[in-house]
Amino acid sequence: MAHQDISQYRFTDGKLNLRRFHQAKWDEPIIFELSRKGQRGILVPEVEEEMRSKTGDVLATLPETMRRQEPPKLPELSQPQVLRHYLRLSQENLGADLNVEVGQGTCTMKYSPKINDQLASHPKLAELHPLQDEKTVQGILEIMVRFEQILKEISGMDRFSLQPAAGSAAIYTNASIIRAYHESRGEAEQRDEVITTIFSHPSNAACAKTAGFKVITLYPDEDGYPDLDALKAAVSERTAALMITNPEDTGIFNPRIEEFVAVVHDAGGLCAYDQANANGILGITRAKDAGFDLCHFNLHKTFSSPHGCGGPGGGASGVTQELARFLPVPLVDFDGQKYYLDYDRPQSVGVLRPFYGYAPVILRAYAWVMSLGAEGLREVAEIAVLNNNYLLKKMLEIPGVSAPYAKSRRRIEQVRYSWETLTQETGIHSEQLGLRAADFGIHYWTSHHPFVVPEPCTLEPTESFSQDDLDEYVDIIAHVADEARTNPQLVKTAPHNSTIHSIDHTPLDDPSRWATTWRAHLRKVRETED
Numbered sequence: 033m034a035h036q037d038i039s040q041y042r043f044t045d046g047k048l049n050l051r052r053f054h055q056a057k058w059d060e061p062i063i064f065e066l067s068r069k070g071q072r073g074i075l076v077p078e079v080e081e082e083m084r085s086k087t088g089d090v091l092a093t094l095p096e097t098m099r100r101q102e103p104p105k106l107p108e109l110s111q112p113q114v115l116r117h118y119l120r121l122s123q124e125n126l127g128a129d130l131n132v133e134v135g136q137g138t139c140t141m142k143y144s145p146k147i148n149d150q151l152a153s154h155p156k157l158a159e160l161h162p163l164q165d166e167k168t169v170q171g172i173l174e175i176m177v178r179f180e181q182i183l184k185e186i187s188g189m190d191r192f193s194l195q196p197a198a199g200s201a202a203i204y205t206n207a208s209i210i211r212a213y214h215e216s217r218g219e220a221e222q223r224d225e226v227i228t229t230i231f232s233h234p235s236n237a238a239c240a241k242t243a244g245f246k247v248i249t250l251y252p253d254e255d256g257y258p259d260l261d262a263l264k265a266a267v268s269e270r271t272a273a274l275m276i277t278n279p280e281d282t283g284i285f286n287p288r289i290e291e292f293v294a295v296v297h298d299a300g301g302l303c304a305y306d307q308a309n310a311n312g313i314l315g316i317t318r319a320k321d322a323g324f325d326l327c328h329f330n331l332h333k334t335f336s337s338p339h340g341c342g343g344p345g346g347g348a349s350g351v352t353q354e355l356a357r358f359l360p361v362p363l364v365d366f367d368g369q370k371y372y373l374d375y376d377r378p379q380s381v382g383v384l385r386p387f388y389g390y391a392p393v394i395l396r397a398y399a400w401v402m403s404l405g406a407e408g409l410r411e412v413a414e415i416a417v418l419n420n421n422y423l424l425k426k427m428l429e430i431p432g433v434s435a436p437y438a439k440s441r442r443r444i445e446q447v448r449y450s451w452e453t454l455t456q457e458t459g460i461h462s463e464q465l466g467l468r469a470a471d472f473g474i475h476y477w478t479s480h481h482p483f484v485v486p487e488p489c490t491l492e493p494t495e496s497f498s499q500d501d502l503d504e505y506v507d508i509i510a511h512v513a514d515e516a517r518t519n520p521q522l523v524k525t526a527p528h529n530s531t532i533h534s535i536d537h538t539p540l541d542d543p544s545r546w547a548t549t550w551r552a553h554l555r556k557v558r559e560t561e562d
Contacts, residue, residue, distance in 0.1 A: 063107045157392065195384050205359075305328075
């Protein structure tokens with residue numbers, strides 16, 4: 033049979049067709065359901081008699097209350113079974129290494145160099161334990177100190193803690209420091225209000241509330257900027273702090289941010305800068321230069337450590353010298369001869385999580401910055417902004433989509449779009465568009481509560497994507513939007529080629545049905561059966 037060139041079918045009029053995609057689907061049980069008693073992935077050798085005689089009964093040193101009464105109920109499988117299980121699950125996922133991942137709006141999904149993953153998995157790091165003696169972990173402590181110096185330069189702050197587990201943990205750290213600061217001045221009971229904005233990350237309001245503050249939320253003016261007059265009306269002798277994201281989750285940068293800081297400072301409050309959206313301003317603006325007292329970065333976003341679908345992450349909480357005494361313990365320090373953990377900080381807010389930072393995430397972030405240098409970091413921001421505004425122009429050419437606020441103005445690193453017009457014309461909602469887009473191997477995130485922007489869709493292309501990538505993404509979105517007009521039933525019943533399914537939001541809104549572990553699920557099932 034003559035060889036047939038099928039590449040011609042991939043193009044129409046010289047343009048690449050939409051990529052064909054069909055995701056694998058496995059009816060895969062969870063690993064506990066695959067467990068079979070007696071299966072083993074590894075046989076642990078028996079302890080040699082000579083070693084047993086020298087060590088004695090190691091459990092005897094543990095208090096009775098700390099000893100297990102029975103072995104942990106772990107799944108029992110062979111090595112091939114474990115491998116098959118997780119490979120099958122991986123085939124049912126999309127992620128930054130598989131597709132054009134610009135749709136995880138506000139989450140700064142970017143390429144993480146694989147050499148950095150090799151560094152993080154190197155035995156010299158992977159086999160360290162945070163309870164080792166300081167003198168045996170000098171290398172990673174040095175990297176943490178060096179990385180703190182980098183963050184200080186980027187932000188202008190004077191000290192950083194790398195202990196927080198992620199962005200929200202860093203925000204909670206800052207809220208705790210704010211509370212400790214006012215307690216040290218005898219004003220804790222008086223200053224019980226935190227001001228934030230509706231387009232700042234919701235973690236700012238949530239963490240402030242968790243830390244015991246009342247929350248005041250500012251809404252935008254007609255251009256999308258936080259309302260300065262509303263801030264002036266909100267501040268009082270009860271103001272503890274302003275906790276604000278800038279640029280906000282609309283991609284709009286507040287050019288009057290210094291005025292906001294001044295208003296809060298004049299009222300006796302502190303100002304905390306949520307810099308989870310820092311990818312478009314690295315090397316261009318600094319928190320300290322705008323007058324902020326605290327800030328935080330997300331290492332698993334801005335600094336290229338993998339997002340990890342919620343973990344493991346890394347937060348970095350930075351403060352001015354005046355607030356450094358409140359940072360969590362331990363801090364990593366250098367006395368001129370050795371690196372050490374400093375617990376001797378009597379005014380510290382304490383320990384926010386075990387140990388002193390998630391070492392593999394910090395190492396990846398450090399390696400990423402060192403490979404770029406100062407000029408490279410600024411180039412990251414410039415390309416991210418360029419990509420975003422190119423995508424903005426292409427998206428606005430699609431009938432039915434708009435970018436509310438700041439009409440005809442540039443955005444920073446992301447845009448929160450609205451499909452309100454398309455929904456009014458076709459009855460197709462943003463979430464349905466996203467599910468249909470999954471049939472082409474891409475997705476976008478629609479969870480942007482509260483829905484101040486109707487039918488939202490937030491895209492953040494970062495610096496990792498080429499013009500071809502962005503063109504491909506827009507072509508798919510435009511195709512799906514056209515289907516909403518010409519074949520709405522196809523969109524309503526999507527996805528068709530993907531394992532992603534329509535979500536029943538009912539259990540998500542009912543805390544009594546939540547289960548974060550397999551044991552919790554089984555317990556709730558038993559409660560239901562009873």
